[in-house]
Amino acid sequence: MNRALVEVGALGLLAASVLLLWLRLRRSAGPQSDGGYPTRERIRFELEHLRSQLGRWLTTTDHREVGILYIVFGTVAGLWGGVDAMMLRTELLTPPADIWTPETYNALFTTHGITMLIFFVLPVFFGVGNYFLPLLIGADDMAFPRVNALGFWLLPPALLLARAGLFVQVGGQLLSPVFPQETIRFFLTLREVSVGWTLYAPLSVQTANPQVDLLLIGLHLSGVATTLGAINFIVTVLYERAEDVTWANLDIFSWNMLVTSGLALFAFPLLGSAILMLLLDRNFGTTFFAVEGGGPILWQHLFWFWGHPEVYILFLPATGLLSTILPKFVGRRLFGYKFIVYSTLGLGVLSFAVWAHHMFTTGIDPGVRASFMANSIVIAVPSAIKVFNWLTTMWDGDIRTTAPFILAAGSIGTFIVGGVTGVFLAVIPVDILYHGTYYVVGHFHLIVVGIIPFMMIAASYYWYPLLTGRWYDRRLAQFQSVLLIFGSTVTFTTLLIIGGFGLPRRQAIYPPEYQFASQIATVGAYVIGLAALLWLYNVVASYWRGDPVQSTDPWDLKATGQFTREWQWFEDRMVEKYDLTPAQPASVRPAYDPEGEPAGALGGVGSVAETVSRNAGMAAAGGFVGTVLMSGGLGTAILIGVLDPASFGEIAELVGLPASPLIGAALFLVGGTVTWPLVFLAFQEYLPGRLLFETGLVFATLISTGFVVAFYTGQSGLALIGYVAFVVVAHWAYGLGLSVTFQYLRRRQRARREVG
Amino acid sequence: MVRPAECGRVTTVEHAGHGEGEHTSRWPLVTAVGAAALYVGAGLALVGLDLVPAVLPAVLVGGGALGFVGGLAGWFAEAFLVDYWDEREDVYTGGMVLFLVSDVSTFLAGFVYYGFIRIGAWPPTELPPLLGSLVVVNTLILVASSLTLHYGHGALEAGNRRGFLAGLGVTTLLGVVFLGGQALEYYEFVTHEHFTLAGGAFATAFYGLTGLHGLHVTLGVVLLGITLGRALRGSFGPERDTSIRTVSLYWHFVDVVWILLVVVLYVGAVVG
Amino acid sequence: MKRTRWLVRLGALALVASLFATPAAAQSVNRAAIDELNTQLLYVALPLALFVEVTLVYAIYRFRNNDDPSPTVDDPALEITWTAATAVILVFVGVSAYFTMANPYLTPATMDDGSASAAAADAPTDDVVIEIEAYQWGWAVHYPDADVTVRDRIVIPVDRDVRFVLTSRDVIHSIYVPSLGIKQDIIPGTEGVARTRATETGEYRLYCAELCGDGHARMDGQVAVLNGSAYGAWVEEQAEG
Ligand code: HEA
């Protein structure tokens, strides 16, 4: 099929439907006309209105209006990239390349990747930041309002340059019946770039298609725009905060925008230089990435030095939104604000130290590789901190399953899978197998789809009343959110699995045995597309038809004391404009208790260090008692012969020591006295069970399943039953030992404190 | 709600009945369109003059450059000549410092390339005579220009208008002379040494890095020129030196980069 | 191939089930080492990920419309504990990965004093050496011993160390044999190395795993692992034919 016409047709159809919807709703929302023909005055009036609107939007420097422009632009780019994705998935319905040629397929994923990563995500987040960051920090506007507008207006030409190939190609197809070939060679030569979003040299240098040059120029322009935006955000946060906004109470979204901008400030200029170098290589015979000069690997270093921070540039604002929105629907303040800020800073720093994990199979020096592996594994720690804090925020709260909450929870769920698969990729031997397969595609889509657009949509729902003064269709929104999560999970876990079986990515043609899985992924992708369309419909239609917001506190945030600055601004405006009275919550309860004692097993008395050391001692004591009790059960199992002692050797092997049962047993003891008790202490309050020993039993049962799997040596029948039974009972003994010791020690402690 | 500083930044049109101002300016759009035309023109030129009639890129680049500079000029006029608010000085200085941080990264890519080829067999090709009197003179000129700019700034703060104008003027002039020297060096290399852009691994590093630096100097000269024009019209005073401060930062930065280039690229290529 | 098809279907239907399924016996030492590490990591990561997911779901279930919510109370000790616990787990991941990485089949460079280019001639081993040149879009496989060149089909003996010396004629390609656990990018201007020892005879898929232009998807082929005598016969036949 003719790719260019299909794509432009789809985009045109989409644009036309949205426009039609907009106009119809707008007319029906206005005062009723008498049904006659529109009068001349009416048309004149309309045109006049249009002109002044256009003038205003073209020249505005107001941070909120520029923000809206950014958001609209990003949405258009996202839909465009989404249409690419739908076309990609459609091609993959069948193993051969029968809908589009392989070259067209290559062009589709190239432009899909570039459009999504560069023109969709950051513009939307810059838009959200533009609108809300000044409100959140109490600034009147961004620090440089004109630079702000300039940064935005550089983006549309950048996108058009980057994707000019599509229009030029359509132009060629329309012109070719009329004009002789010779005169329209320009239109017949350019087509969308097909070298992958990574633009690896020497392929990108050797490719004849001149659209590569336009793409590079467009990317450079967008890089300039991004750098300007980043400087603006940093200066705004540094210098324009209201007096009472300090570093210690700066809201979490602004923190994330600040760190993101810091990353962009250093990453994008480097990409800009690298792009110019590629342009010179293509056109002027320089040797930056030629074999006799810097070599093809240099491009990869420079590209990923930008590319890896870039993915965190996209990711951090989404986590900022999550940390902002989640607590509002849980009725509890964000847990561990300080640690989330630290983890954000940590991610920012670390993200510049892991780029070569994209190059593990290029044959770079093993020592270098190993250190990048270490850094890439370490980067999971700050992400884990975020995840655990989000979960703890939800714990003991009052959850309202509104659309923004559903999306936030879905984001956490998909991010865990996306993140953990990232750790697998960071492990070099595993990456040797998975690099360049759909496993990687699955990994990053679970994040770039699974948290980034999720949180954008969640934010659009959360702030919709503030943005428009109206409500969207809330039932539809909930349905749409569930649909989106469902579609993404189906699509991208399927890709993860076929990647695990070895299917390479970026292939228009694939072996027939993967067809069924591919089709599942495609159907899932269509579901995502449907969910996207529902969202679009909902926000466009509700702009005119939604119920007007009646309260100045539409989410009832005052009830938990989370009525943040931007809502305060909204309230002021509503009061001024519509004479609403400020909302009064029916009842108030605190969302945060700075003086309170943590309910956790760790007891919040004394300094942190003291707590930690005391708990370590307690954990060791409990763990030791538990392990001794447990050994009885396991020993019996070994005696009866249902448990193979040699399997202890495997523990030793697991950590890379010689496979001796003795070392294994020693390690087992260490694990039993140190690791598991600490885990138990950390999670004890989240496990079901009222009394401590009940909790201990639950914990023991949980970890016994891991043991059962790990030490399974092929028993069957009665031996298997005996094996499982003994293991579980032994673990119960462990759990009891652990919890009873804790109970005892804690009671003694308390008694001592009361005496002293 | 609107602080006084706010009004200074953007022409404010009061909205009937509301306390909020409506902020508009046409200069960002003009500047953006100019820059975009410049980029599109350059892109079309790269696409190939066999596909695109040469007038098109020429017109786009020329018009774009004009639009860009015109946009900036209008911008400055609106931002600084109409109102001037000094309390925003730290904001502008902060913005410039951040820009320079990003610029470090811009140069970094080039230096990394040089590092990549420098650790290989050296020299990769025959080197042109790098260490001549020209480099020495040019370096001295650039260092001197930093000093004159510093002097001018000091004079401004001391209220010495003539000294200020002289310092600024001489700095601009030295910048132009430096660019001339650079052009002369290129000319010598290309015509006499047949050392051209496509002349191998070292040529790529040499022209890439010095060219990037030359672009920075050019931009610096343009900025100095605009500042000089405004200085002649009396826009600056002891308390009103934000522009001078930011332009100085930029100029000193470019100077430091040059010294680094001389050490690493000129001297570093010949020794060791 | 039948089995893969079945596995793929199963996998698409049940993620957990397929991940727990004992991996099919590996067909080379590379693949065996990778699979072993992968399984080890799965034992740690899968319960952990499941645990976090279950906690998430449970929290939503339990605290939805909760009548008795309590306010957030900071708990630095808890923060430090889970940070430390994550770090401990990750140290385990790193250590076991590091030891597997040192495997001379996965990192051939560790054999030849660190430089990957110390390839064919001076390799101090009795590896079977096969020179592979990748080009747009195909593979030229050269057997120096017999001085024959075959296209798009690599034939190797079973249970012998095999060393591929890799070069590219034009752009970056990547040799990828999933069943044997081989993947190595082929960068123009440098000589790459990959090593393996196949443990099972059979026909395996060969892909190019780096986008190399319009024909990238068609740049696939076969790897045949033959037993010793069949291999010798094959080489002889090629040399004559
Ligand atoms: C926003 C996007 C985003 C994010 C956040 C990440 C996060 C991570 N990524 Fe990913 N990545 C991409 C986008 C992203 N990535 C893209 C686009 C590519 C492909 C580019 C291309 O080739 O086209 C890629 C490719 C990629 C590779 C290269 C694969 C290859 O091509 O061979 C690697 C390898 O190390 C990697 C690793 C990681 C790691 C370790 C993290 C970590 O930050 C993840 C940390 C998070 C968690 C671990 C989950 C939460 C933690 C817990 C629940 C606690 C318990 C867990 C443990 C103790 C393990 N990524």
Ligand code: HEA
């Ligand atoms: C932020 C980044 C981002 C986002 C959001 C997405 C979103 C999606 N991606 Fe993307 N993807 C990348 C970044 C991203 N991707 C990158 C970097 C690559 C690598 C490129 C490369 O290898 O060079 C890639 C590659 C990639 C591939 C691999 C191609 C290959 O290697 O052969 C696939 C295949 O399934 C895919 C699918 C999808 C799908 C189905 C979505 C969906 O989530 C899209 C959802 C959006 C919409 C659906 C928009 C709205 C839709 C409509 C308005 C149309 C409605 C139409 C119908 C319902 C039919 N992507």
Ligand code: CUA
């Ligand atoms: Cu060769 Cu892809």
Ligand SMILES: [Cu+2]
């Ligand atoms: Cu990365």
